[in-house]
Amino acid sequence: MSRKRLVEMARRNLAHVEAGTVDQAPGVYRVPPRTTTTRRASGSSSSASGKRVPLVLGFSAELRGPGTYRALQVADVPVLLTRGGDGQVRAFLNVCSHRGAIVVKEGTGSAKRFTCPYHAWSYDERGALVGVYKPDQFGEVDKSCLGLTPLPVAERAGLIFATLTPGATLDVDAFLCGYDEMLAHHRFDQCHVAAGRRSPGRTGRSPTTATSTSTTWPILHRDSFGTGMPSEALYDAWGPHQRVSFPNPFLRELATKPEDEWPVSQLIGGVWTIFPHISIADFDAGGKEDLHGVAALPRQDRGRVRHRAELPDTSEPDEGAQDRGRGS
Numbered sequence: 001m002s003r004k005r006l007v008e009m010a011r012r013n014l015a016h017v018e019a020g021t022v023d024q025a026p027g028v029y030r031v032p033p034r035t036t037t038t039r040r041a042s043g044s045s046s047s048a049s050g051k052r053v054p055l056v057l058g059f060s061a062e063l064r065g066p067g068t069y070r071a072l073q074v075a076d077v078p079v080l081l082t083r084g085g086d087g088q089v090r091a092f093l094n095v096c097s098h099r100g101a102i103v104v105k106e107g108t109g110s111a112k113r114f115t116c117p118y119h120a121w122s123y124d125e126r127g128a129l130v131g132v133y134k135p136d137q138f139g140e141v142d143k144s145c146l147g148l149t150p151l152p153v154a155e156r157a158g159l160i161f162a163t164l165t166p167g168a169t170l171d172v173d174a175f176l177c178g179y180d181e182m183l184a185h186h187r188f189d190q191c192h193v194a195a196g197r198r199s200p201g202r203t204g205r206s207p208t209t210a211t212s213t214s215t216t217w218p219i220l221h222r223d224s225f226g227t228g229m230p231s232e233a234l235y236d237a238w239g240p241h242q243r244v245s246f247p248n249p250f251l252r253e254l255a256t257k258p259e260d261e262w263p264v265s266q267l268i269g270g271v272w273t274i275f276p277h278i279s280i281a282d283f284d285a286g287g288k289e290d291l292h293g294v295a296a297l298p299r300q301d302r303g304r305v306r307h308r309a310e311l312p313d314t315s316e317p318d319e320g321a322q323d324r325g326r327g328s
Contacts, residue, residue: 002181002182002184002185003185003264003267005182006182006185006264006267006268007259007262007267009234009236009243009245009267010251010254010262010266010267012234013234013245013247013248013251014248014251014252014254014255016234016247017247017248017249017251017252022232022233022234022247023234023235051075051077051163051164051165052163052165052168053163053175053275053276054152054154054161054162054163054170054172054175055074055075055161055162055163055164055276055277056159056160056161056274056277056278057070057072057074057079057081057091057160057161057162058070058072058081058159058160059158059159059160059188059191059193060089060155060158060159060160060188060189061158061188061189061190061191061192061193062081062108062160062193063081063082063083063089063160064083065083065110066083066084066085066086066087066125067083067084067085067110067111067112067125068082068083068108068109068110069081069082069083069104069108069109069110069111069114069125070107070108071094071104071105071106071107071108072106073106074164075164077093077164078093078094078095078102079091079092079093079094079151079162079164080092080093080094080103080104080114080148081153081160081162082125082126082127083125084125084126085125089153089155089160090125090126090127090150090153091150091151091152091153091160091162092127092148092149092150092151093148093149093151093166094148095148095149096116096118096119096121096148097121097129097146097147097148097149098116098118098119098121098146099118099119101116101117101118101119103115103116103117103123103148111125112124112125113130113131115131119133120133121133123147123148126147127147127148127149127150128143128144128147129143129144129146129147129148130143149166150166151163151164151165151166152165152168152169152170153170154170154172156172156173156176156180156183157180157181157183157184157186157188157189158183158184158186158187158188158189158190158191159183159188159274161175175239176238176239176241177238177239177241178238179238179239179241179274182238182243182272183272183274183280185264185267185268186268186272186280186282218230218231219231230246230247232246232247233245233246234246234247239275240275240276241272241273241274241275242272242273243270243271243272243273244270244271244272244273245269245270245271246269246270248269250266251266254266268282269282
């Protein structure tokens, strides 16, 4: 079904190329100025909403094997992601249950135990408290009640989703509205993370908002992308998520071939956004597909985090390929 949807979008794109048109809304949509000018709309409220909705916190490839972890800060919340011996990804507040110290400094690595640098309480990959330094000085301690605080987490399409509110319900399938079937064609589960970069400072717009205004690209962003960037765009939505593509004359090459011979790599162009903070674009990088994910963090002093992932080959994915984890 997801490949069928890609083909339908390509057919629509090609029809617009031949007609010299784009999709048009039925009328003018007016946005109240207060939604983009008030400090609350761009600052504290976005931070609060970012803690209620599922956020993409990384690629599954960053936790490729059992015993791997990633520690990061999201919306001022310290988070620890781990992959256990059972292959499942788990997420926790990266905060010691004893005195609230950060347990693991930001970064990635492999470990079976995580020891707090403050008083040496240690936790395993499932977040359980397994060691207390000089336990006789603490009296009777029920370790089963003092593990790391878990966060709702799930994997879909090679991406790790989590909610920053402990005890919240994470229905990632309802949140994605079938979008994960489309994202699976990017083969994130086969990627290798090649690089990452954090750009400090505020961002004026979320990726969803930025990609919704393609008319600014050849004007405002001409020094970055050049004046040849198209200002026309086509939009497809899955709930709050969207794909932005451009009338693509190169699709004419496919029109003479049977649809089952159309390569997925030519059908997934454009910018794919995952609400509220992820933007994904793919490029040909010397025979490898280069996937750039940009996260505009929902925080008052937010910046942008860029991850670059490379595919090891250009073979087509299996139809309906799914991520390895189903979440918890």
